[in-house]
Every structure is written in C-alpha cells, then in structure tokens.
Amino acid sequence: MNKHHTTIKIASLMATTLLITACSNKVDTMPDRSHSPCGDKPNCVSTQDSRADFNLAPYPLKGDVSIDQIESIALSFPRATVATKESHYLRVEYRSKVFRFVDDMEMRIEDGQLLVRSESRTGYSDFNVNRKRADALRDKLLQADLIFADNH
Structure with a gap:
C-alpha cells in the first residue's frame, strides 16, 4: 500500500469517527435533572450535589430575576443554543469547538436561588470545563447584579 493511499484511509477513518460522534450527541428530549446530583464521573457539577468534587456553591438571586435574564447571560458563551425553555427552567447546550461534544447546563429558578447543573454528555472526564463555565x-451573573456575591 502506498503512502498516499494510507493517508486517504486514515483521513477517511477520522472523518467517519467524527461524523458518528457528532451524530451520537443529538438528543431531542431530556428530562429535567436540575435537582439531581451528579453521577460518579468527573464531568459534572451541581448546586444540588454535596460532594466537594461536584458541588457548586449556591447562586442566591437578587429580587425577581427572570429566566429571560438568565438565558441572555447563558447564551453569551460561545457555541451556546437553547434546548429547552420554560417559565423557571432553562437547558442550554454548549458544543466544543473541534469535536462538537455537547455539555448540558440546566438552570432552574426556585425559592430565591438559581439551581445550576452542568454535565458533559459523553466521555469520562471533562477536564473541569463544566466547573469553569x-x-x-x-461571574457574569454577579456583573449583571442578578445574584449576591455570597450566600447572604
């Protein structure tokens, strides 16, 4: 087999793998998991999980914050699209730049708090991408004066 043929075969295999991976990330419906703690894989963070590696500190809301205000800020991140929106619930999908992997961030306004849960849809570790996001x-909610800086 010549070098050119091998290169074409490798490129074809990579393209097929990428296509299969991108297609497998499609989800038409997903249950609301905003109250659920994370699983055991290090690819999730949540205000509803008490374990240190998975826990997010509370997001105490200031006054009457709407899901529209939260949506505006959540969509300010790159490659973000709204997947589900209800009066007090929002799920935004974030796609990675190269491989198009999907992370789901769920946000629910409840009892003066914003519940937040963010998880990678595929893979084992997310290299702290969800925690950083x-x-x-x-930080953006604080800048917009929508949440308190601490648990007041």
Missing part, C-alpha cells in the same frame, strides 16, 4: 456564569 459554571464559575464564569456566576
């Missing part, structure tokens, strides 16, 4: 969301 949740922390960046907190």
